[in-house]
Amino acid sequence: MTTAAASTAAIVLEMRDLSVSFPTETGTVSAVDGVSLDLAAGEIVGMVGESGCGKSVTGMSIAGLLPGSARVSGSVRLNGTELVGARESALRRVRGREIAYIFQEPMTSLNPVLTVGRQIGEVLQIHERMSRRAARVRAIDLLTLVGIPSAAHRVDAYPHQLSGGMRQRVMIAMAVACGPKVLVADEPTTALDVTVQAGILQVLRDLRDRLGTSILIITHDLGVIADIADRVVVMYAGRVVERAPITDLFAHPYHRYTAGLLSASPKPGRHASTTRLAEIPGLVPVLSTQPDACTFADRCPAADARCRDSAPPLEVARGGPDHLAACWHPCATQTQEANR
Amino acid sequence: MTSQPNALEIEDLVMHFGPVRAVDGVSLTIAAGRVTALVGESGSGKSTVGRCVVRLVEPTAGVVRIAGTDVTHLSRRQLRPHRDAVSIVFQDPAASLDPRMLVGEIVAEPLRLAGRRVPRREREARVAPQLERVGLRAEVARRYPHELSGGQRQRVSIARALVSEPMLLIADEPTSALDVSVQASVLNLLADLQRDIGFACLFITHDLSAVEYLADDIAVMYLGQLVEKGSRERIFARPAHPYTQALLAAAPVADPVRQRQRQPVLLGDDLPSALDPPSGCRFRTRCPLAFDRCATEVPRQVPIGDGMAACHLVQPDGTGPDVRTADPSEVLS
């Protein structure tokens, strides 16, 4: 599905002004601050940012996987049904069935003493009330769907008998067993080789094409985003700082943080003898309260008094109505061309 | 310059852990001051090569020469005078730094291990410029590793590796655990130090964009063996081995327009086991171009410039099919 088609498709998931904080021994950690985000049917949205920017917390709040200690405000609606503050029993129905989550490390999320067929089967028995026999047949179909060769044979394998890539495929098969509307894939390929990653990204694309699943893919790898996402959301220190269709974001990043991320990665054809990589000095802050300022100001080459005195709103940037950035002094288009 | 011995010479290196054939006949030379990247999938044996070079393990067979000295079977004591010549930096800076030691002690440790007694005053005097060289303030010497960020910890391990002014640095995935922005600063740092100090480097990584940025030469490893060697320019412009081609095709580029025009080459995830590697060409179970001979005959290394490629389909002039464009059914007809 193209980006244009995606933006006119029905909104499946609607997140409004989501904030999440955690009380800890050393004080409150504000992890997510006022994030709004829509997922249209059949759309793949990429979420990028350095570690600690709140990507996983945002993803987990969609799937209802936040720990009990988390303080959540705002709204997350799935086809109109509110999930924030919903009862655990209601959430359990949604989780797994309507919304599924894939973690970075497949080995830690699979049960080592059950065959993969049993694990996928259990999901189907619980959520779809299938018989054990029917669940096994369906498990083989699902393993085939995610590209596992000789699935009828592999269905009886234990997780440790499979490669890392196959385990991640099994995780995806489990996640999509009940045909969820929304799939949150949190760094699904970070632990894998590029050769294996290419196959996993292909599986995710197939799911979208064949089943119309909406996918939120969280990654810090701009190459993965460039490969698979229709739209991109850039997060920094708990806030969305930029949001744009895929080609627009790479061609004209407006926010200084996005521009920094793009120019920090080595470009094809460049070598250390002739080019220096652009660094972003400093670290992602861990915030206890959200300041009325741009949280990137301490690391930004263009920061001035205004940036430190008031938080820039996420607004339509030049270029198109779908391109939003939260920056008082967005990059000029020319500088970005020069960076490429 | 020509009188400088090669920083590293590896000949027919073999490292078997019981039945696991982790490294199975690797030969590689790094001239003084050059950066050679060792790439390949997880489990192909890259780190094991590095560990043999710094003699964290004793090779099963083969020869490792550092700066002209054969160190393959030297005992710990005999190794001491040569310890200064080579250092290693690991992927996970958190796990490779002793949490109970101060940063200053960590950085000075190689001097102590090399058998030199360094008084505390002198140690501090030697550590400060090392920290500055990697972009850390001298006060960091009095902190513990857990008080530092991931990028800072990796700088500490680089400072420790370079304190003995080695001729050769083994960098095993030095940036893989870091965010892009921090990765950029560590890559810049390695490039600067390498240029200023002139050490040679075996840069072990699976990140091909970092390889293109930092390496002079590239060696590609598959299941314990090298399948291709060559200059960075040649490998990126004209990779000869089907595995190298597939690897380059699989690494996504951070440019949506270009990335979506590229042809994917899907190899499948079924990496054969190092316990029982396939006969003939080890890549044949995943190679899109494999044919009968690949199962029976070990491909010989076809020289290409200073490098080589080990594939039956590579011609004596170094040309051959490209899996990124070739139709497998037409290759042999």
Ligand SMILES: Nc1ncnc2c1ncn2[C@@H]1O[C@H](COP(=O)(O)OP(=O)(O)OP(=O)(O)O)[C@@H](O)[C@H]1O
């Ligand atoms: N001490 C050991 N005992 C047994 N097997 C080992 C040992 N060290 C490594 N191996 C095996 O040797 C092979 C090569 O491992 P190595 O760590 O060198 O791979 P690598 O290329 O560095 O992979 P990665 O990219 O995951 O770091 C693997 O099959 C590994 O399981």
Ligand SMILES: Nc1ncnc2c1ncn2[C@@H]1O[C@H](COP(=O)(O)OP(=O)(O)O)[C@@H](O)[C@H]1O
């Ligand atoms: N259970 C928790 N308790 C306390 N702090 C947390 C918890 N989970 C996440 N955080 C904090 O929230 C912030 C965002 O974390 P996360 O969403 O995991 O980042 P990302 O996925 O972008 O790397 C970080 O500062 C992290 O330390």
Ligand code: SF4
């Ligand atoms: S608002 Fe100011 S500090 Fe923040 S990114 Fe823009 S220019 Fe930089």
Ligand code: SF4
């Ligand atoms: S020798 Fe055969 S299997 Fe090996 S890389 Fe060449 S064509 Fe493929």
Ligand SMILES: [Mg+2]
């Ligand atoms: Mg995360």
Ligand SMILES: [Mg+2]
């Ligand atoms: Mg390794």
